[in-house]
Amino acid sequence: MEAIEIVSNSSETQELVYEIEKGGVDPILVRSGIGGTYCFKNSRGESIAIVKPADEEPYAPNNPKGCVGRALGLPGLKGSVVGQGVYREVAAYLLDHDHFANVPLTAMIKITHSVFNVNEGGGDKNISKLASIQQFIPHDCDASEHGTSSFPTADVHRVGILDIRIFNTDRHAGNLLVKKLNDDGVQRFELIPIDHGLCLPEDLEDPYFEWIHWPQASIPFTEEELKYIKDLDPYKDANMLESELPMIKKTCHHVLIMSTIFLKEAAAHGLSLSEIGEMMSRKFRHGKEEPSALELLCMDARRLVDEGKERGKVPWSVLDSFMVCNLKTMEGHGVNSSLNKQLPASARFVNLADMKEEEEWGVFLDKFQELLHPALKCRA
16 A cells, blocks of 8 residues: 545544554456546555546546547446546435435545556556545345345335435446344344436436335335425525535536436435435336436426527416326327427437526526426326
């Protein structure tokens, strides 16, 4: 070990780094996944931390598994940006208020080590790398290796609530760790969500929620969960991210704000976790990808904004209300709105990046919430 500098500081991170430095054990490249992920151990040989260098992410210049070819800052997997997964890993931890979803301690560091990968022409091994560091949580398996019906409903709900807020595009069974616990002879399980490098996209993508068809996701939220959701403040969260992680773009804040508002309103209307996830997920019909119910609402809101700019005011008609109220019916019969018929052959149905913060974004958000109420009322 040559050097570790903590970028996002905390006493817990300092303790973790101290354990790594005290151990003096070379990290081991994790074989699974397509990014550069390293496991650090303490002096007793116990795994204590996972480190992911930014320049070893999928497609990044120093990726150790052959997944290279793009410079840092260019588009990556599922709408991500190459080299920015480290920020999103930290963001998920910061947004997991009160450790509600059980995201392990995560921070940013600069680290130098000869074991890290440097491809030909990829730079000097002695230069420190920006990376995320996450506390390693001992576990027994991941969700792909265990029957999902035994997972606690509360854990599934809490992970799902986080995933919706951060618009997670990559929640699969492999990044849900399972820890077996024994309480007075009764075995129970605990879920630990990891790998959040593909959350908070710059535009609405197609999210992936492994839990969407699990039976626990159809069980109504508890009063405690509803209170947690109600108390969420998306604007406060966005301001916190801007302060703590200023390198995350404003349009990612927009996604966070909109998805949190959507979660709050949907939960208040009595929708289950599964129903909310379904509204956020795209449909495939006849081999063609179609926008989700959430994207259709955003498209209608954007149309209202554009019409308002042209006419000097934002219209609200009976036809608009009728179209939103019948989104569920239309989807069930394979019928799309008139907007959907005009869609280009592209996976980007909604573009939030081209809206000005002071003007269009505020009006868009107002129109989105106006459309959201009748849409949710019809689904409740």
